[in-house]
Structures are given as structure tokens and as C-alpha cells.
Amino acid sequence: xxxxxxxxxxxxxxxxxxxxxxxxxxxxxxxxxxxxxxxxxxxxxxxxxxxxxxxxxxxxxxxxxxxxxxxxxxxxxxxxxxxxxxxxxxxxxxxxxxxxxxxxxxxxxxxxxxxxxxxxxxxxxxxxxxxxxxxxxxxxxxxxxxxxxxxxxxxxxxxxxxxxxxxxxxxxxxxxxxxxxxxxxxxxxxxxxxxxxxxxxxxxxxxxxxxxxxxxxxxxxxxxxxxxxxxxxxxxxxxxxxxxxxxxxxxxxxxxxxxxxxxxxxxxxxxxxxxxxxxxxxxxxxxxxxxxxxxxxxxxxxxxxxxxxxxxxxxxxxxxxxxxxxxxxxxxxxxxxxxxxxxxxxxxxxxxxxxxxxxxxxxxxxxxxxxxxxxxxxxxxxxxxxxxxxxxxxxxxxxxxxxxxxxxxxxxxxxxxxxxxxxxxxxxxxxxxxxxxxxxxxxxxxxxxxxxxxxxxxxxxxxxxxxxxxxxxxxxxxxxxxxxxxxxxxxxxxxxxxxxxxxxxxxxxxxxxxxxxxxxxxxxxxxxxxxxxxxxxxxxxxxxxxxxxxxxxxxxxxxxxxxxxxxxxxx
RNA sequence: UGGGGUGUCGCCAAGCGGUAAGGCAACGGGUUUUGAUCCCGUCAUUCCUAGGUUCGAUUCCUAGCACCCCAGCCA
Numbered sequence: 001x002x003x004x005x006x007x008x009x010x011x012x013x014x015x016x017x018x019x020x021x022x023x024x025x026x027x028x029x030x031x032x033x034x035x036x037x038x039x040x041x042x043x044x045x046x047x048x049x050x051x052x053x054x055x056x057x058x059x060x061x062x063x064x065x066x067x068x069x070x071x072x073x074x075x076x077x078x079x080x081x082x083x084x085x086x087x088x089x090x091x092x093x094x095x096x097x098x099x100x101x102x103x104x105x106x107x108x109x110x111x112x113x114x115x116x117x118x119x120x121x122x123x124x125x126x127x128x129x130x131x132x133x134x135x136x137x138x139x140x141x142x143x144x145x146x147x148x149x150x151x152x153x154x155x156x157x158x159x160x161x162x163x164x165x166x167x168x169x170x171x172x173x174x175x176x177x178x179x180x181x182x183x184x185x186x187x188x189x190x191x192x193x194x195x196x197x198x199x200x201x202x203x204x205x206x207x208x209x210x211x212x213x214x215x216x217x218x219x220x221x222x223x224x225x226x227x228x229x230x231x232x233x234x235x236x237x238x239x240x241x242x243x244x245x246x247x248x249x250x251x252x253x254x255x256x257x258x259x260x261x262x263x264x265x266x267x268x269x270x271x272x273x274x275x276x277x278x279x280x281x282x283x284x285x286x287x288x289x290x291x292x293x294x295x296x297x298x299x300x301x302x303x304x305x306x307x308x309x310x311x312x313x314x315x316x317x318x319x320x321x322x323x324x325x326x327x328x329x330x331x332x333x334x335x336x337x338x339x340x341x342x343x344x345x346x347x348x349x350x351x352x353x354x355x356x357x358x359x360x361x362x363x364x365x366x367x368x369x370x371x372x373x374x375x376x377x378x379x380x381x382x383x384x385x386x387x388x389x390x391x392x393x394x395x396x397x398x399x400x401x402x403x404x405x406x407x408x409x410x411x412x413x414x415x416x417x418x419x420x421x422x423x424x425x426x427x428x429x430x431x432x433x434x435x436x437x438x439x440x441x442x443x444x445x446x447x448x449x450x451x452x453x454x455x456x457x458x459x460x461x462x463x464x465x466x467x468x469x470x471x472x473x474x475x476x477x478x479x480x481x482x483x484x485x486x487x488x489x490x491x492x493x494x495x496x497x498x499x500x501x502x503x504x505x506x507x508x509x510x511x512x513x514x515x516x517x518x519x520x521x522x523x524x525x526x527x528x529x530x531x532x533x534x535x536x537x538x539x540x541x542x543x544x545x546x547x548x549x550x551x552x553x554x555x556x557x558x559x560x561x562x563x564x565x566x567x568x569x570x571x
Numbered sequence: 572u573g574g575g576g577u578g579u580c581g582c583c584a585a586g587c588g589g590u591a592a593g594g595c596a597a598c599g600g601g602u603u604u605u606g607a608u609c610c611c612g613u614c615a616u617u618c619c620u621a622g623g624u625u626c627g628a629u630u631c632c633u634a635g636c637a638c639c640c641c642a643g644c645c646a
Contacts (some may be wrong), residue, residue, distance in 0.1 A: 018585085045646055080645060137644055144642055148573045151642090182644050192574040194642050203644035222646050243640055246575045268576085270639095275582085281646090323594060325584050327577090330639055334582045337595045347608060354605095382608065414606065423604050458604085468604050536605045565606040 016067045019326035021060070021267055025068060025237060028265075034236040038070030041235050042096070043110075043226070045077045046088035046210070049296040049303040050095045052317070052338075053272045053279035059321035060269070061239055062101035072101070073233055075108040079225050081209040089210065091296070095304040100314045110220075110229050111211045117220050117228055118172065120258045121183060121201060125164045129257055130201060131157055132167040133184045143189075144197050150190035151197045157186060171204055172218045178204050185224075187253065195250050199223055227251040231262040238264040241271045242328060272324060273332045276487040277302045278494050283503060292507055293488075297546075299556045300488045300511050310485065311532045311542025311558030316345035335487065342559050346532060346540045351379040351386055354425060354470040355520045355535040355555075357482055358401040361474070362446045364430060367395040375455070377426040389523045393427055396474040398519045403469040404446060406435065414467035416446075422467040425536060429454040429465050470536050477519035481554045482541065484513040518555075532558060 016022070025038060040061040044054060065072035074096055078084050093107055124130035133156045135143065145151030159167075171181055183202035191197055201224040206217045230238045238251075245268045255263045272279060279302055287293050287301070296303050299310035307317065320341040324333050373393040380386040399416070408417045416422040421431045434447040453460060487508055494506040520535075527533070529545040539560040547554040 023587095043646090047646085077646065083645080133644095140644075141642075146573085146642060150573095179644065184644095194574080197642085200644050205644080219644095221644075226646090242576070244646090246641060248575090270577085323583075325594095327584075329577055329584090331583065334595070337583070340595060343607090352605075381603085381605075412606090425604060427604090429604095454604095456604085465604090467606085470605075534605085534607085537607075538605090539607095561605075561607050563606070 016063070017322050017325065019269075020328070021237070021239060021269060021326060022064065022067075024265075024267060025064065028236075029068075037234070037236055038064060038068035039072070039234050039236045040065050040070065040239060041073040041075050041108075041230065041233060043075045043077045043229075044092050045080065045084065046092055047080070047083040047085075048088060048281040048285055049091050049301075049305055051279050051281070051284065051304065052274060052277075052302045052307070052320075055099060055304060055317050056272045056321050056324065056326075057239070057241075058096060058099055058101055059318055060326055062096075064237070064239075070236070071104055073108050073235075074103040075110065075229060075233070076211075077222065077226070077229075078109050078111050078209070078211060079220055079222060081207040081219065082205065084210055086210050091305060095308075098308060098314055099304060100318060108233065109211050110225050111209060113225070113229055113232055114212060114216055114220070116232065117225060118218070120228060120260075121168065121220075121224075122165065123258050124185065124201075125168060125183075126161055127257065128161055129186050130183055131159050131164050131186055132171065132181055133157070133198075134181050137179065140200075144194065145189070147194070153189050154184070154198065157198070168202075171202070172216075174206075174217050176204055178206055178217075180204065185250075185253070187250075193246055193249055195223070195247050196253070199250060223247055223250050224254060227254045227264070227266075228258070228260070230264040231255055231260050234262055235264040238266045240266060240268055242268050244268055268328065269326050270328050270330055273330070274302065274335065274338065275332055275492040276335050276489050276494070278489070278503065286504075290504075292504060299483070300485050302488075309542070309545060310556050311346075311540060312342050313345050313349075313532075316342045319345065332492070339559050340562075343540070343562065346534065346558065348383075350532050350534045350540055352377075352381070352536050353521055353524055353533045354391075354472055355480070355482070355518060355524070355538060355541070356398040356400050356470065356472045356477075357515050357518050357535075357538060359398040359472075359517065359519050360401045360404060360443065360446065362397050362399050362430075362448055362471070364395050364397070364448050364450050365433070366449045369395055371395070375427055391426055392473040392476045392522055394473055394475060397424075397471045398474055398477060399424075399446070399469055399471045401443070404432065404435070404443070406443075415469060416467065421451075421463075421465045422469050423454075423465050424450075425468050425470045427455065427471070428452065429459065470538075472519045472521050474519075476522040478522060478525045479552050480518045480520050480524075481552055482515045482518045482557065483544075483554060484515065484557045486511050486513070520555075527553070534561075537561065 042058050042061045062072045133154050135154055143152040182200045184198045185201055187196045189197045200221055202218050202220055205219050248266050251266050288296055293300055297305035297309050299306050320338050375391040375393050376388050377391050378388045403415045406418050416432050418432050421429055423429050428450040430448040430450045432446055432448050435443050436445040438444045488511050489506045490508040491506050494503050497505045527543050529543050532542040535541050540558040541555040542558050544554040544556050
């Protein structure tokens with residue numbers, strides 16, 4: 001971040017906000033549980049990029065570890081090699097760090113525990129609590145029962161311990177075909193909780209694993225792996241989302257039936273729903289694969305990589321996560337909360353610059369042709385310590401097309417009209433004397449005159465000029481491409497589409513507007529990738545890091561300025 | 572109609588028996604060389620509903636209602 005001021009940035013963050021999980025931990029601590037330790041973990045599956053929903057979980061888990069002087073492990077839940085890749089592992093590590101959180105030592109993997117997991121499975125078998133089942137997937141589905149009817153016991157359920165041990169050992173050594181056998185927990189096929197109807201613990205899959213290679217053809221399931229991984233790491237509070245609530249009896253069952261000292265407490269909270277976007281990894285993957293967006297880091301994506309590229313700061317995202325809170329209630333957070341948090345953060349730290357997005361040529365007829373001036377403009381109206389920069393000024397400048405109309409449309413209109421005056425930000429007051437029109441009817445040029453006695457002061461005769469517009473000196477202007485982003489979906493809940501339609505039907509076709517011929521003030525020639533500025537009267541813009549050095553620089557609009565004018569019916 | 576959850580302002584969310592915090596949004600007003608920022612003010616006699624307990628209930632009890640999740644060899 002350019003001109004970052006740590007103190008200023010830090011002030012936008014708040015003191016720890018209490019939530020029901022922190023209250024539970026307080027109670028545990030007060031009761032002397034876990035010898036006063038608080039250990040959490042963030043357990044992503046490396047099958048996609050991290051998004052804003054993960055940010056909520058990261059801030060929760062790492063935030064609690066920080067505030068309770070414990071620690072939080074980053075642990076990849078890598079038990080399904082078919083969907084996981086090293087690229088995702090790398091992106092996740094990068095994004096967690098970028099968000100501002102760090103783990104001790106190396107990142108951990110559930111696959112680190114494959115051997116121990118296997119030994120614990122043997123222990124379950126020895127107790128008669130797990131068996132090798134040869135039913136097909138289809139058979140297993142039909143015998144599982146329904147929500148209201150009990151399931152039917154598998155014919156393989158009563159195998160002897162010796163036979164189960166033999167079979168399971170041979171499953172590991174690769175004697176059986178993929179999918180031909182699974183290891184199942186022997187619990188209760190009539191349980192009203194379907195997760196307890198003899199759930200699968202292990203399946204056979206000959207897939208190269210990104211961490212363990214071809215060492216295993218036997219992979220453990222999430223419900224079996226997660227509690228043991230947590231326990232092996234000494235996790236005290238295992239935080240997950242609501243849909244795992246009815247898996248908790250299984251989580252506890254596993255730990256209650258093996259020899260292990262630690263028994264973490266699983267606590268569930270509701271996942272984040274953000275209006276006008278989606279946070280389903282499956283759907284985000286589809287947007288990328290089917291090229292609805294330009295990649296996981298497309299600035300329209302709710303991924304941390306996309307937000308970073310768009311210009312959102314980690315501080316703003318953390319503050320947002322503080323503000324949405326943590327509860328068990330289903331929620332639907334308005335985009336304006338996120339946007340306001342980003343604006344608030346950027347307003348404080350971003351230097352101001354001027355940029356003309358839709359250029360309209362202006363000639364100042366009474367300004368001497370051979371004259372040039374170097375004006376001085378403060379980088380930030382409220383923070384003088386951020387310094388100032390120089391603004392060239394001459395007879396020819398660019399202003400934005402939206403800042404001129406021939407005739408005043410209403411009495412509160414403050415921009416330039418023919419015969420009217422307006423203040424050029426940081427410069428003089430000009431009057432529009434005439435305008436030229438092209439064959440198409442489009443205005444091609446404005447002929448204006450300036451009041452030389454209005455630099456840094458109001459007119460001596462006391463006349464009031466209300467409007468202020470931004471501009472860029474023509475000769476030294478820097479060419480740029482500017483990309484304006486709008487919400488990716490056209491409705492608050494993109495899942496809500498007509499019968500038979502897919503969520504992609506809700507994609508906003510105007511989510512990206514590219515302006516290829518924009519002019520930035522001269523000082524921006526020295527900007528560098530990733531820097532964010534406020535383009536006055538337009539919004540916050542971040543110089544795109546992915547653009548090649550020799551091309552015209554690309555700027556991504558992070559967020560617009562609040563605009564109470566257009567909200568009232570202005571344009 | 573099985574099991575597990577949740578219901579406090581348009582959105583998020585405090586509150587844990589003592590008489591409804593805060594943020595966002597919205598709406599007024601002031602300052603302003605960004606229609607930005609900033610400042611000031613307004614915004615739930617009411618907490619899903621109905622009963623009950625109590626001097627007193629959003630908080631306790633009972634009965635309803637609404638919504639979400641679960642039948643992957645995904646996580």
C-alpha cells in the first residue's frame with residue numbers, strides 16, 4: 001500500500017468484539033478446562049481459492065488464538081486428492097498471510113496423520129466398532145433408509161475382527177479395486193441422525209496425492225479424519241460452520257472410541273452470506289472454469305486474491321469480519337457494509353489524485369499559449385503529513401464529459417454549463433464561453449476562459465462559484481485503461497433464479513466496464529503496481545499488478561465514492 | 572410426517588429476570604476548492620405468535636408458527 005500509515009490504519013480496527021464462542025471460551029477458562037490453553041485451527045481443503053467467507057473463519061480462529069494467547073494452526077484438510085492441487089495449497093498460504101495471520105512452524109496437513117489414522121482404524125476394528133463392507137455405492141444408498149425410515153444392516157456388518165483386520169490390511173496394500181470396499185463404523189443403522197448410520201470411514205482411490213504421492217490408495221473420510229487431526233494437534237476449540245452440527249455426534253463418537261487423550265470441543269457458527277455474490281467454492285470454480293470471469297483473482301470475484309487485486313486492504317477485510325459478528329443465525333449481509341468498510345479504510349490512507357475517465361478537451365482561450373505553471377496540490381485534505389505533489393497547468397486540459405452539459409438541467413446542478421463558471425480543483429475558476437460539436441452531434445471541445453485571480457482564493461468581487469470539477473493537463477497527461485467494476489450478480493441472492501435456470505443466469509452483464517482511453521495526472525507516471533489512490537470525485541483505484549510493464553497501465557476501480565447526489569436522482 | 576438448528580429495527584448484531592447497545596442503510600441540518608470526508612440530529616413503548624410464572628420477562632415455562640441444514644465411497 002502506498003503511503004501506508006500504520007497508525008492510521010490501525011485506528012480503523014476495533015477492540016476484540018465478544019461473541020457466543022468467546023463467551024464459551026471464557027467459561028471454559030473460568031472452569032479451568034484445558035489447563036488454560038486455547039488452540040484453534042483453520043482447516044481449508046485445497047480445492048479452490050479462499051474467499052470472503054473463509055476470511056470470516058480465519059479472523060475468528062486466528063483472532064481468538066491471538067486474543068487468548070494461544071495459537072492457531074493452518075491445516076490443509078487434504079483427504080480427497082481428486083480435487084486438490086499444490087496451486088491451491090500455495091494460494092491459501094499466501095492469502096492467509098496477506099490477510100495478516102501467521103502460524104507457527106510449517107503448515108500442517110491431515111495427510112501428515114495418515115499412518116496414525118490407519119492405526120486408530122485398526123483399533124476400532126479390534127473393538128468390533130468398524131467393519132469392511134462390500135456393498136456398492138448404490139446398495140449403500142438404498143439401505144441407508146430415509147429421513148423418516150431406519151436403514152437396513154449391511155450383510156457384512158457381523159464379520160469377525162480377524163476377517164476385518166485381514167481385509168482392511170489388504171485394502172491398504174492395494175489388493176482390491178477402487179470402490180470395491182470401504183471401512184465403515186459400526187454404530188446404528190436406525191439412528192434418527194443419518195450421519196450415525198454406519199458412516200464410511202475409508203474408501204479406496206488410486207489417485208496421486210499432492211502431498212503423499214502414491215503412498216496410499218486408501219483415503220480417510222472427513223468425519224473420521226477431522227476429530228483425530230484436531231486431537232493430535234491439541235486443539236481445544238474446533239470451530240466450524242452450521243452444516244456440521246449434526247456431524248458432532250460422530251466427531252465425539254470417534255474420539256470416545258479410540259485411545260487418545262485430547263477431546264476438542266466442536267462449536268458451530270453460521271457461514272457468511274453476502275448479498276449480490278456467492279461464496280460456494282463449487283460455483284466459484286464454475287465461474288472460473290467456464291470463463292465467466294478471468295480467473296480466481298478477477299477483481300469481481302469474492303476471493304481474497306480478487307479483492308487484493310481490486311484494492312481492498314487486509315485491514316478493511318478484517319474490520320468487516322469484526323463488524324458482521326459471529327452467531328448461529330442465518331444471515332444475509334448487505335454489500336454496503338463491506339463497501340463502507342473499504343471506503344472508510346481507504347479514505348484514511350489513500351493519497352488523492354486527479355484522473356479524467358471520459359475525456360473532453362478544453363481550451364482556455366485567454367491563457368497564454370507559451371505559458372505553463374506548476375501548481376501545488378495537497379495529497380490528502382485532512383492529513384497534511386501526507387505531503388503534496390505538483391500539477392502542471394496550461395492552456396489545454398481534459399475534463400470529464402459528465403461534468404459539462406450545454407444547459408443547466410436543474411437549479412442544483414453544480415457542474416459546468418455554457419455561460420457558467422466552475423472551479424478547477426486545485427486551480428482556477430473557468431467559464432465556458434462556447435462549445436464545438438462534431439458531425440455525430442457529440443461535443444468535441446470546450447472554449448473557456450479563466451479568471452487569473454482565483455488561484456487559491458475566491459473571486460475578489462464576491463461572486464459565488466459552487467461547483468468544483470477535476471481535470472488533467474493535456475500535454476503531460478498519462479494514458480491509462482480504467483476498469484470499472486459493478487456487482488457480479490444482478491440480484492441480492494444469486495441462487496434465486498427461475499425454475500430450471502442456473503445461478504449463472506443471475507450474472508450481471510455490466511459487471512465490468514473497460515475505459516481504454518483515460519488520462520491521469522502527470523504524477524501518476526511514477527506510480528507502481530498495487531498502489532491505491534483516490535481519484536477525486538470518482539472513487540478509489542488500484543493499479544493492476546497483473547499488467548505487463550510495457551503496456552498502458554491498467555487501473556481497477558476498488559469502490560466508488562459515496563454519492564448522495566445520484567442517489568437523490570442526479571446523474 | 573425423523574433428527575439437528577435459528578427467530579431482537581430494511582441488513583448485521585448486543586442483551587443472560589429489572590424495564591431494547593452499536594455498526595451499515597435511510598432521513599433532516601452544518602462545514603467544505605472532492606455533490607467525498609467530517610460534524611450534529613432523527614430512526615424498535617418493542618424483541619416470531621399465543622398463553623403462563625413473576626412486583627417486573629427479549630430474557631423462565633408451555634403450546635404453536637416460520638425459516639435453514641441432513642439420506643456423497645465431498646468437505
